[in-house]
Amino acid sequence: MSGIKIFEEEQKRHVEHGWTPEHDDLHVHGEIAEGANCYVMVNILLQKKHTIEEAKEIVSHIWPFEPEGFKPSGNYLTNIRKAGGMLAAEYDRLEREDARIVRARTPD
DSSP states (O other): OOHHHHHHHHHHHHHHTTOOHHHHTTOOSSHHHHHHHHHHHHHHHHHTTOOHHHHHHHHHTTOOSOGGGOOOOSOHHHHHHHHHHHHHHHHHHHHHHHHHHHHHHSOO
């Protein structure tokens, strides 16, 4: 399965949890990208020989959402899939934001 397919699959899971585009549009201060970064940071710590428990404890302090929503894994690919899904959601959010700005500037 290609990386793009994995990210698309993760986006579908987000929608199933109620994390819709409208919900994502409320996060305008980089929270979604910051959340994705948390999963990447867990992988970096795991590569530096931290346990998953240590990595989660270190990174949980910068997780921008509810603490119970941060569920890193000891599996690198799972964390990358979660980060990728969040980055794809952030990309889509930014595209929608840009489109709204263009529409607002375009006279009727």
